[in-house]
Amino acid sequence: MKGIHSILLACFIASAFTCFFASAFDPSPLQDFCVAIDDPNNGVFVNGKFCKDPKLVVADDFFFSGLNKPGNTSNRVGSNVTTVNVGQIPGLNTLGISLVRIDYAPYGGQNPPHTHPRGTEILVVVQGTLYVGFVTSNPENRLITKILYPGDVFVFPIGLIHFQFNVGNTAAVAFAGLSSQNAGVITIANAVFGSNPPINPDVLTKAFQLDKNVVTHLQSLF
Numbered sequence: 001m002k003g004i005h006s007i008l009l010a011c012f013i014a015s016a017f018t019c020f021f022a023s024a025f026d027p028s029p030l031q032d033f034c035v036a037i038d039d040p041n042n043g044v045f046v047n048g049k050f051c052k053d054p055k056l057v058v059a060d061d062f063f064f065s066g067l068n069k070p071g072n073t074s075n076r077v078g079s080n081v082t083t084v085n086v087g088q089i090p091g092l093n094t095l096g097i098s099l100v101r102i103d104y105a106p107y108g109g110q111n112p113p114h115t116h117p118r119g120t121e122i123l124v125v126v127q128g129t130l131y132v133g134f135v136t137s138n139p140e141n142r143l144i145t146k147i148l149y150p151g152d153v154f155v156f157p158i159g160l161i162h163f164q165f166n167v168g169n170t171a172a173v174a175f176a177g178l179s180s181q182n183a184g185v186i187t188i189a190n191a192v193f194g195s196n197p198p199i200n201p202d203v204l205t206k207a208f209q210l211d212k213n214v215v216t217h218l219q220s221l222f
Contacts, residue, residue, distance in 0.1 A: 028118060030182050048181065049086060049093045062091035071103040073171070078109030079164075086181040098181055102174045104128065104166035111164040112187055119183030121156040121176050123164070125149060128172025134162035148174075161188060194222030 030048040052061065064084050071080025085098035092098060098119070102111055123132070125148045133145030134156050147167065148154055156162040158179070166172045192204065193215075201215045208215070 028180070030118065030180070032117075032184065049090070051093065052090065057091075062089060064088050067099075067101045067175075070171075070173070071101065073103050073105040073109055077112050078105035078166070079103060079111050081111065085178075085183070092181045094181070096180055098178045098183060100176050100178070102164065102176065104130070104164070104172040104174075106171055107166060107169050109166040109172065112189060113161050113163045114185055114187040115159055115161050116156075116178060116180075116183040116185055117159060119178040119180035120158040121162070121178050121183070122153060123148075123156070123174050123176040124153045125151065125172065125174045128166055128170055129168035130172055130174065131165045131167045132156075132163065134160045136160065189218075190222055193218045 067082060067084065069082075071082050073080050080103045082101040082103075083098070084100065086092040102123075104110065127150060130148045131145065132148055132154050133143055136142040136144065137160065146152075146154055164174065192199065198219050201212050201219065204210070204215045204219075205212045
């Protein structure tokens with residue numbers, strides 16, 4: 001009996017520690033980084049935004065107008081993203097949600113391969129036809145794709161590279177919700193070939209198995 005009690009006690013302690021570590025985690029970051037500082041007088045950012053005195057809150061703190069207006073798609077990628085996050089609606093602070101409208105030019109307009117480091121995205125097409133997809137993490141790098149029509153919904157898991165491409169001959173429109181007040185966005189081509197300062201071309205030449213002249217040309221475009 002004593003042995004059984006010891007085993008049960010060990011299981012209980014292990015379970016307790018498991019529950020503790022499962023619940024004792026840092027809150028998800030709401031910006032790229034937040035470097036610790038000892039002197040609060042030199043502090044600038046917090047994880048998110050400072051909170052307004054509840055007595056001073058007004059309806060406009062929870063309001064945004066303009067998602068009915070098409071975005072300008074006259075650019076190199078043929079798309080426009082209208083963002084509605086905590087920067088546009090202060091009341092979204094701490095609520096873990098945001099919204100975007102995406103406009104795509106006729107055939108070829110795209111939201112190029114990118115990732116949201118802090119949020120999962122759920123997208124609904126309201127106009128046009130989109131080829132969408134995401135790539136799973138290493139080592140599989142599996143491509144998951146789908147053709148979407150008006151009313152169709154697709155999910156892009158947090159952190160995975162994904163894209164949307166207009167395969168129709170007319171303009172397309174989609175709306176997407178993200179599971180963060182500031183999901184962030186990293187456009188792959190911009191980050192790799194347009195970083196400031198530029199990444200050493202030798203790094204990219206070997207990483208992408210390209211001629212160095214091709215790499216420097218791509219860097220000049222971004």
